[in-house]
Amino acid sequence: MQKIVLIGSGNVAHHLAQALYDAGHQILQVISKNKANASALAQKVNADFESDLGKIKRADFAIVAVNDDAIAEVASKIKKLPVAHTSGSVSVENTAVFYPVQTFSKGISLELKEVPFCVSSQDKAFEKTLIQVAKSISNKVFKIKEKQRKVLHLAAVFACNFTNQMYTIAEQLLVESALDFEILKPLIAETANKIQANDPQNAQTGPAKRKDLQTITNHIALLEDKDLIDVYKLISNQILKQE
């Protein structure tokens, strides 16, 4: 059981605080400038609420779960405790990494047990502690190097943000033709489901995969937006070049 100070009160902080509390750790304090969010969170996990970082309590360590661009400043103000942050991309000296590889949204609850946690620290004793803590809340804990984390975060942008942009484009195309986005939802679910057990390259289907240049030409003719034409051509060409 660890005594933890949690800094931040956003989606990641909420999910982490609850899971750590449920796993038997003690959240001593929730520190955040957002009083409403933070005091509600503190109450839920039986912690004190504080808005002044200068009044941080003595704990085993602190987790900084704030926006990427605020991490360095927050970490620099914590002198008494080992510090870990939850970001996939930020590097801060003397700060360990406790990175849950997932997209967290307000109001959408998640089974943290299935969320991979990537841990790294230059301080090997602290790294060991963080791995134990990660294992207490997740079944999927990975020790990774700094360079690996940066690549992982980049890959996550393709797998999550860019994928979501493909959904956005698809929805816009449907709406412009008075079609219901509901029609594509089972396809989207199955496309994601397929790669849980199959290599994505092997799971590929569609006109570019079967080198059906006629359909590709027809599709490009249907598109009016130059950006969409560029996206269509670029990704189709990538698939055409494969294998």
Added chain:
Amino acid sequence: MQKIVLIGSGNVAHHLAQALYDAGHQILQVISKNKANASALAQKVNADFESDLGKIKRADFAIVAVNDDAIAEVASKIKKLPVAHTSGSVSVENTAVFYPVQTFSKGISLELKEVPFCVSSQDKAFEKTLIQVAKSISNKVFKIKEKQRKVLHLAAVFACNFTNQMYTIAEQLLVESALDFEILKPLIAETANKIQANDPQNAQTGPAKRKDLQTITNHIALLEDKDLIDVYKLISNQILKQE
């Protein structure tokens, strides 16, 4: 209950035959040049097997579930029956459309009840029959126009094939850095899951969404493949421009 001749013995033909049979329709014949696949399928749904289109039986209608580039030729050889094909993109004169919007793979079974079927025909009586048949195997049946079907198929390429290409890129990046693709699977599942109940544009997260140009610059610096740099820039710019 309809008497149906099924032409083809691939993934779509297999899924359709089984569902139609289970719904109480009679599959009179499975016609295909692929003897092994087709005779196995015919046996499963208590149908006759035939390889010669000239020997097609009198039925209520025929469903052509063959590769896109073979549909026109097959349909032209069927003179005695109304014909529908299962393609999202092909248009053949005097041929109706019975298009299941899903990605079918060998060995992956699917709940057809949840697969949207898009139906259209110039023959309104036949269209009505097809809608009834679609409703007997699926809860999600849509009557669509020709132009709508083409846009829908284009949108499906973005939502399925291009999304799968994003997974492929993500996996390649991980493999090059000795990371396990397993780390991204929960994120991929949750990204697809989120848009089942949320508008994809609202569900967007990540560096481009929060206009974090520093992270975007760092990511581009990590990429070595020119194609991937182009994809990264193009899609990020699209997200940056939104709202």
